[in-house]
Amino acid sequence: MTEAYIYDAVRTPRGKGKKDGSLHQATPVWLLRTLLQELQRRNQLDTARVDDVVLGCVTPVGEQGADIARTAVLDAGWAQSVAGVTLSRYCGSGLEATNMAAAKIAAGMEDMVVAGGVESMSRWAMGSDGGAWFMDPRVNSALGFVPQGISADLIATLEGFSRQDLDAFAAESHRRAALAQGEGRFDKSIVAVKDLNGMLLLDRDETIRPGSSVESLAKLNPSFEQMGQMGFDATAMAKYTTVEKIHHVHHAGNSSGIVDGAALLLLGSKEAGIRAGLKPRARVRMAAVVGSEPTIMLTGPTAACRKALGKLGMTPADIDLWEINEAFATVPMKTARDLGVSLDRVNVNGGAIALGHPLGATGAAILGTALDELERRDQSIALASLCIGAGMGIATIIERV
Numbered sequence: 001m002t003e004a005y006i007y008d009a010v011r012t013p014r015g016k017g018k019k020d021g022s023l024h025q026a027t028p029v030w031l032l033r034t035l036l037q038e039l040q041r042r043n044q045l046d047t048a049r050v051d052d053v054v055l056g057c058v059t060p061v062g063e064q065g066a067d068i069a070r071t072a073v074l075d076a077g078w079a080q081s082v083a084g085v086t087l088s089r090y091c092g093s094g095l096e097a098t099n100m101a102a103a104k105i106a107a108g109m110e111d112m113v114v115a116g117g118v119e120s121m122s123r124w125a126m127g128s129d130g131g132a133w134f135m136d137p138r139v140n141s142a143l144g145f146v147p148q149g150i151s152a153d154l155i156a157t158l159e160g161f162s163r164q165d166l167d168a169f170a171a172e173s174h175r176r177a178a179l180a181q182g183e184g185r186f187d188k189s190i191v192a193v194k195d196l197n198g199m200l201l202l203d204r205d206e207t208i209r210p211g212s213s214v215e216s217l218a219k220l221n222p223s224f225e226q227m228g229q230m231g232f233d234a235t236a237m238a239k240y241t242t243v244e245k246i247h248h249v250h251h252a253g254n255s256s257g258i259v260d261g262a263a264l265l266l267l268g269s270k271e272a273g274i275r276a277g278l279k280p281r282a283r284v285r286m287a288a289v290v291g292s293e294p295t296i297m298l299t300g301p302t303a304a305c306r307k308a309l310g311k312l313g314m315t316p317a318d319i320d321l322w323e324i325n326e327a328f329a330t331v332p333m334k335t336a337r338d339l340g341v342s343l344d345r346v347n348v349n350g351g352a353i354a355l356g357h358p359l360g361a362t363g364a365a366i367l368g369t370a371l372d373e374l375e376r377r378d379q380s381i382a383l384a385s386l387c388i389g390a391g392m393g394i395a396t397i398i399e400r401v
Contacts, residue, residue, distance in 0.1 A: 004102035005280035006398065007273055008043055008266040009368030010035050010191050013202045014356040017121035017258035022202040024260065026193055028057075028064045028120040031262040032072035038191045039114065039266055040078070048079035049276050050266075051110035054101045055086050056093025056117030058359035061129045064120065072118075088360070090389035091327060092289070093117050094263060095363025095396055099287035101267050106284075111272040116264035117360035126258070126359065133390055144239050144295040146232040148389065149224035151297040152250045152328035154236050154243065159334055163249040166329040167217040169343075170254035170353045173326060177350025178210035185349055185376060189368050207257045207356045222248035223255065239295050254329040259356025263365035282371050285381075285397040286312050292391040298331050300393020301385040302338040308383070308395040316341050319397070320379035323366040325386040326351035335385065349373060362386065367396060374400050 012031050015023030023031070032055070040047055055069035069084030089096040094117030101115035132139045139145070146154075156166065180186060181204060192203035225248040233246045266278075273280055288308035292300035301324055309315060316339040324332035324346055336346050349369060352362060363386055370382035385395040 001106050002108050002269045004105040004267055004284045005270060005273060005401065006265055006267055006282045006284065006371060007278045007280055008039060009189050009371055010038055011189050011263035011361070011365045011368055012193050012261050013190055014205045014207065014259040014261040014358055015202050016206050017260050017356065019122060021122050021260060022206055023193060024122040025195065026201055028118045028123070028262070029068055029072050029075055031120065031193065032068065032118050033076045034193055035191055035262055035264045036072060036076035036078060039264060043266065043278060045276060048081055049272065050082045050112045050114055053082060053084040053114045054097040055084065056088065056097040056360040056363065057086050058088055058090055058093055058119060059124045059126060059129045060086055060088060062124055064118065064124055068118065089392070089394065091325065091359055092363055092386045092388040092392065092394035093360040094365065095367060095384060095386060095394050098265055098364055098367060099396055102284040102287065105267060105269050112268035112276070114264055114266055116262065116364035118262040119358040119360040120260045121258045121358060122260050144235055146236050146295055147224065147227055148297060148327070149250055149255070150228055150232045150236055150246070151295065152330050153224055153246050153248045154240060154296055155298060155334055156249050156330045157243055157247045158240070159330065159337070161249065161330055161333060164214060166249055166254040167214045169329040169333055170217055171212045171214055173347065173350045173353040174209050174212040176348060177208045177354035180349035181205060181208060185372065188372050205355050207259060208354045212253070217253040220251040220253045223251045224248050236295055250328050250330070254353060256327050256352035256357035257355070259358050261356065261358035261361050261365065263361040263368060265364055265368060280401050282398045282400050285399050287396045289392060289394045292393055294391035297389065297391045298327065298387040299334065300391060301331065301335045301387050301395065302393070304393035304395040305335065305339060305383060305385050308397050312397065319381055319383045321348060321370055321373055321382040322346040323370045323382065323384040325357065325362055325366060326353045327357060327387050329353060331387050363394070367398065371398060
């Protein structure tokens with residue numbers, strides 16, 4: 001087996017995913033073009049050396065449809081020989097793309113691959129691609145479908161996480177992200193997005209609120225209580241019969257932000273890096289995916305992390321830094337509790353509550369953030385994990401070289 005190395009990681013800033021967000025006028029292919037051209041520039045890369053671009057996109061419709069990976073390759077002016085494929089593993093798509101690229105390299109099938117993801121949530125709303133999971137009443141009923149916010153509130157109820165616990169976690173996410181932004185910890189990877197005329201659209205993450213506090217967050221109303229009353233609470237409690245009442249404790253302030261963004265990583269074999277004159281930054285040690293119970297939906301990270309660690313004969317204590325996506329505050333809180341990991345080592349530069357969750361891109365973005373932070377701290381091993389719709393989990397372990 002050939003080892004797969006990470007040579008570079010870039011991402012756009014994350015812009016507010018509404019029509020008044022700074023990246024709303026940038027099409028998703030423009031975000032990818034920006035990153036592809038920057039990867040080429042900063043690595044003096046002969047793009048003909050790249051075999052494929054593997055890209056996650058959770059809502060592959062409209063401008064994000066029709067295999068946007070290949071469209072972006074051509075639009076960025078890369079070599080015609082570079083292929084492109086778009087995939088969806090819901091919120092794990094960006095990390096799945098990275099794992100697929102690493103597996104291709106490890107198998108010797110390809111030598112150099114770009115992986116990552118994109119999501120323009122201000123232009124293409126979450127769920128606009130439909131699907132039987134959401135839209136087919138027979139499937140809804142058979143699988144016990146509930147919206148993810150109900151799942152998050154169910155987990156909080158079962159785990160005994162209070163509204164104050166979740167709000168404290170959320171406020172800390174903003175504090176850490178604001179500190180990281182102020183100290184320039186994201187600067188190594190962030191690529192400013194400009195418009196067609198070269199005017200700056202955005203060069204820093206847009207949704208961080210340094211002044212967030214438990215007190216300010218307490219003013220927000222629960223987001224999923226009404227959905228629960230529509231029958232989704234009953235659906236969840238039919239499966240989780242020990243629960244007498246679901247406590248609705250998640251809201252816009254302790255859930256991931258809706259944003260626009262893209263992220264890419266350049267991966268290759270050792271030999272491919274030498275031929276391209278590149279120095280590796282990390283190796284991909286292991287990756288894992290699991291299926292989990294689809295109604296509670298968001299508990300997959302624990303099993304995925306254990307699976308990846310187990311394949312390497314490692315324990316959670318062997319990981320220096322953790323990136324556990326903050327889809328909802330309860331997800332990293334529960335995962336860390338399950339694994340016996342201190343929150344001091346989890347999302348040390350904030351997470352999706354502060355920075356936002358551009359669905360198809362987040363997995364690649366948090367892996368790049370983990371790598372940058374390993375280098376800054378002179379540490380060795382990081383693990384990135386995300387919960388995934390319909391009940392799945394994904395995890396990837398990297399080691400600095």
